[in-house]
Amino acid sequence: MQFENSRKFARQLDKEDKLSKYRDEFIFPRVNGKEVIYFVGNSLGLQPRSAKKYVDEIMKDWAELAVEGHFYAEKSWWDYHERFSEKLAKVVGANPSEVTVMNTLTVNLHLLMVSFYRPSGKRYKIICEEKAFPSDQYMISSQVRFHGYDPDDAIVEIKKRDGENNFRTEDVLEKIKEVGEECALVLIGGVNYYTGQVFDMETITKAGHDVGAFVGWDLAHGAGNIELKLSEWNVDFAAWCSYKYMNSGPGNASGCFINQKYHNKKDIPRFEGWWGHNKERRFLMEPEFQPEPTADAWQISNAPILAMAPYLASLEMFDEVGMPALIEKRNKIVAYLEFVLHEIDKDVDSTFEIITPAEQENRGTQLSVFLHGEGKELFRYLMDKGVITDWREPNVIRLAPAPFYCSFEDMYNFGQILKEGILSKQKT
Known part of the structure; x- marks a missing residue:
């Protein structure tokens, strides 16, 4: 045109x-x-007009039903998060069982690192992009220190070439190959927050797997913005905030993707809580954790319903369009x-x-x-x-x-x- x-x-x-x-x-x-x-x-999407209606529904149910709202509200609270699965899966290119909503972005990345940053022997290094969003830098650095490593040694940054504004895919692949069997995890922002560059996530994910590493993506600037095919690309995990392109409100709940190949596993390292426990047995208060057979197994606490309501309002429009x-x-x-x-x-x-x-x-x-x-x-x-x-x-x-x-x-x-x-x- x-x-x-x-x-x-x-x-x-x-x-x-x-x-x-x-x-x-x-x-x-x-x-x-x-x-x-x-x-x-x-940075922060505008407020959907429907957001207030969704929040008001929760407030009305709270006023009229109190604790019974967990089970008897029109949108019952105990399974409120399940209303996101199918719609959000379409946004990020996943199976409904592979997505859940919980906590906030950096909290979720920390929790996912429990499962997917498992340094052992000479395989302990994390590859990330140079000058990643500061929260990611702090998170990654604190994780490697927690495991007893020196960030200057354990964190490998992919750099831009002198005089260039964007990363080259071939340089990312070369760095992954160079680190090789020392690489435990590749964790990159799928869309660079500063330049807006979209990484070739499919190619980079395959390269990380080829050297035996887990591969995860921070999709803060990706979800609701670009085409994502997390399942097809065989990504191990991803997380994103909902308040940018997805218009859920300031500091709101984060979405997570966990590849279905890690579901139904009791032996995977994971910080656990009762909302990740088998839904049908959750209120039996059993001593042994039985994980949900989906990404919901990574949930810890019961869902923050008032925070999720505006997210659901926005997601309805995403599903419609x-x-x-x-x-x-x-x-x-x-x-x-x-x-x-x-x-x-x-x-x-x-x-x-x-x-x-x-x-x-x-x-x-x-x-x-x-x-x-x-x-x-x-x-x-x-x-x-x-x-x-x-x-x-x-x-x-x-x-x-x-x-x-x-x-x-x-x-x-x-x-x-x-x-x-x-x-x-x-x-x-």
Whole structure:
């Protein structure tokens, strides 16, 4: 398609957009009396209008049924988490039995490391990406120290080549091969939080298995954003937060994937609790743990129902729309944003460098942009004008036009505000 940087063209794209009606299903903050242009769905998704209804249902049941809500609420609490399995499995490309919802992201990664980081003899090293999201860095470092290893020795970082913004798959594969039989675990963020690069998870997973290692993925920026086929790729485990592209609310519950080949095993190392115990016998209070025959065996405590309610509300929309339709719009709106940025770049004495891969298969919703010659004052200008975006030092803004609620006219309007901000600064 031949794009045009005009309001008329953007509105025509919105008119043709099959998902445009879902914009009204979300609540936008307002700045200066106008709805914001919201580019930070990669940090916190907007609130679905239906979220309050789902939470209110729980509050009503709590008020009217109290403890009996566990069994007699319309959406009974004791099996509330099971309502996620089939819908969430479609989002991440899994069997329903392989997904569960519990805790929060880093907590779940720690719990999964109990099962899948099992250093022994010379096999003790973990391969991760350089400058992973800080929480992952802290988590991995604390895990290797817990097992008595020196992080400087046990953690092997894959690095970018000098002068390049993204990781090369061949370098990842070479590092896995180099570490070889010393590698206990490969654990990488499936979508790099800084650049928005999507890793070749299928190829990397196979390479990790070829050297005898477990392979897991932090999908904080992947779930609800990109096509995932965790079962088909034979991933061992994965975890993701739900408050970014999946719009479940701040700090909300995390999803987990555990490959079915590890189900129904009593001997697998695992921190256990009563919600992972055989559902049919859970209230018999038996002394011996009998794991659920699914990923639910990794649950520990009873489900945080009030937290899960907004997640379920959002997931209903994902199920209604489907990932293929979301990805189709994502590709189009990100391409249009990229076009608008290049067009504005021609009109101002500045240089934008998009450090996210240009290839569609190597990126998701996010574009990370170096604003050469521009400082944080431009970011503040955008925020004051109602463009909610994300600043990363030294001079990068991350733009994530979530396909559920961002419009093509938003992309055009952003370009005009960006242009005004740069030109107004140049005049002073």
